[in-house]
Amino acid sequence: MANATSGTVLDFDLAEVSAAHAPGDVCDTGSSAVTIPYEIGHDCDGVVFVIRSTSTVALKAEILKGTNANSLLASKGSVQVAAIGAGNSTPQVYILRCDDPARHLITDTVKGYINLRLTPNSGTIACTIWCIKLNKPR
Amino acid sequence: MSNAAAITVRDLDRAEVSAVIENHVGDVFDTGQVAVTVPCYVNHDTEGVILRITSGGTGILTVSVDAGDNFPNKGALETTLPIASVTEGETTTITYQTKYIRLDDAIRHLTSGATYKGYFNLTLTPAESTTLVAWVECIKLNQPH
Numbered sequence: 621m622a623n624a625t626s627g628t629v630l631d632f633d634l635a636e637v638s639a640a641h642a643p644g645d646v647c648d649t650g651s652s653a654v655t656i657p658y659e660i661g662h663d664c665d666g667v668v669f670v671i672r673s674t675s676t677v678a679l680k681a682e683i684l685k686g687t688n689a690n691s692l693l694a695s696k697g698s699v700q701v702a703a704i705g706a707g708n709s710t711p712q713v714y715i716l717r718c719d720d721p722a723r724h725l726i727t728d729t730v731k732g733y734i735n736l737r738l739t740p741n742s743g744t745i746a747c748t749i750w751c752i753k754l755n756k757p758r
Numbered sequence: 759m760s761n762a763a764a765i766t767v768r769d770l771d772r773a774e775v776s777a778v779i780e781n782h783v784g785d786v787f788d789t790g791q792v793a794v795t796v797p798c799y800v801n802h803d804t805e806g807v808i809l810r811i812t813s814g815g816t817g818i819l820t821v822s823v824d825a826g827d828n829f830p831n832k833g834a835l836e837t838t839l840p841i842a843s844v845t846e847g848e849t850t851t852i853t854y855q856t857k858y859i860r861l862d863d864a865i866r867h868l869t870s871g872a873t874y875k876g877y878f879n880l881t882l883t884p885a886e887s888t889t890l891v892a893w894v895e896c897i898k899l900n901q902p903h
Contacts, residue, residue, distance in 0.1 A: 630858065632858070632860040633860075634860070634862040635835055635860065635861055635862060636859075636860050637835070637837040637857060637858070637859050637860075638857050638858040638859070639857070640839055640840050640855050640856075640857055641840075641844050641854075641855045641856055641857075642856070642857075642858065643844075665805070665806075665862075666772075666805075666899065668770075668808060668897065668899075670810065699773050699775065701775045713895075714775065714776060715768070715770065715775070715776035715897060716774075716775050716776070717770045717771070717772060717773060717774050717775075717776075717899065718773060750858070752808060752858060752860070754806060754860065754862070754899075757862075
């Protein structure tokens with residue numbers, strides 16, 4: 621059991637279908653905050669994160685503010701989610717939309733990425749994350 | 759036990775966070791062994807639609823977004839989900855399969871119908887002699903206000 625150290629990005633073209641059970645990224649270890657980088661690149665129309673809580677511990681999810689100095693757009697403050705409720709008996713799902721990811725991108729690498737931070741509330745973290753990248757038309 | 763009569767559309771603005779979707783489901787389909795077609799009212803002011811389809815059945819589930827009649831209409835989009843076999847949950851065991859579908863050009867699937875609100879039809883077809891067990895979540899990506 622371990623926490624994901626880098627995120628899986630599901631690339632979606634127009635009118636496209638994902639693979640069956642895209643397994644998502646799992647965090648299930650420790651009681652401290654976890655930050656996962658998602659390598660997005662710059663060529664997209666937006667990003668949607670689906671976060672599913674699967675334990676008795678509530679958690680907070682944030683898309684962190686970026687440092688994309690090359691962007692003409694000012695970097696944007698973090699998008700913060702109120703606590704995702706405990707999902708032990710009825711797993712709960714939160715959905716975040718990041719429509720202008722360039723503002724959130726960290727550009728230490730050639731391919732820009734977004735940092736997603738998950739903070740459990742008094743207990744062991746347990747959740748699954750899917751990152752859906754909406755590709756631009758080719 | 760009954761099947762949803764329509765798909766609930768969850769509007770998502772830019773950089774917005776949705777409300778909690780309880781029980782990882784959305785609209786429930788749990789009755790019968792025949793195909794079910796339901797409308798999904800999205801209107802026209804959208805940047806795209808994401809469907810999250812989860813199957814919990816004992817057979818292969820076929821999912822199709824029907825072709826619309828709203829010019830320029832587009833052919834049906836069809837996919838299948840395998841027999842539910844993935845188990846997840848800490849204190850509750852859930853067995854399922856999930857797929858995501860992106861409908862970026864939803865308007866091409868829209869049916870104008872008798873209402874001003876354009877919609878597309880979603881059809882769920884269980885495998886022969888198996889009961890339909892599925893959940894559908896529809897996320898509409900709103901255009902900027």
